[in-house]
Amino acid sequence: MDKVKAKASFQKLVGKVQDATQVTMAKASSGETKDIDVAVVKATNHTNVTPKEKHVRTILHTVSGGSTRMSVSYCIHALGNRLKTKPPSYLVSLKTLMVFHRLLREGGELAVDEITKLNNRENFLNLSNFKDEASAQTWDLAGWLRTYSGYLEEKLLTLQAVGFDVETEKGEGHSASRDWSKGLLLDKLPKLQQLMRRLIATTPEDRSHAQHDRVVAVALNLVVRESFKLYRSIYDGIINLLDKFFEMGREDAMKGLEVYKASQTQAAQLEAMYDKVKTLDACLMMQFPTLELPDASL
16 A cells, blocks of 8 residues: 555656646747646646636636637647646546636637547547556546546537537526427437436446545536536427427437437436535535426326
């Protein structure tokens, strides 16, 4: 056990030295990318705290403040390279994913477009094989990171497939899905449901380190909050689907029935997720909605 702790401590020390070296080199340069280079490293460093907001804001300003496509592309690539840190660090990778999550939410169309291009080319959000073998704790936390990366990857795919982020919808009133045509419902609702599956999968396992890790807590908080509007969009789509169900032909009706059944199952799974995460530090102060359930009599 002492050898394992020593290995973990040494890797963390090496990582901090690498971070400091990169920051020093960036500050010493005279290039136009100096500020973003520093912000990217400092936002995703080996220190066990969440990404500092001032560094995240610098990155957000770079990608959404009227910058050129070249500047945005450079920033996205710089962040992507942090996922290639050697030796692999769950902490650096998790903080990098959290910054990407913020960019998907707040970075604007150009940022999303450049993230999409990079992911199509390098598949960098697919961390399904990621491991951090420094200790039993980092090994365990790497497991949660893999589910989080899967959610973000699905979120990016859903943005492309559905054409908008449900998070951008207003807090009151019906979701756009309440007015979708039959074709849009049968095409887009399954994609939203797949995103919900990925979201529910981020529920920390019992007795896992992810239940008590403070960096995971902030990422999980954001994921759970995104479930509110996502569920509303699915629910409103199901209400719309039920209104159109008896006007459908047999093939479409069978597809609609599968979507409807999946919605019933997911509602129960999401309720179970809420019951579980309500007890975690990540969500103690969160106001959870009461889930409306589609008519179960179909």
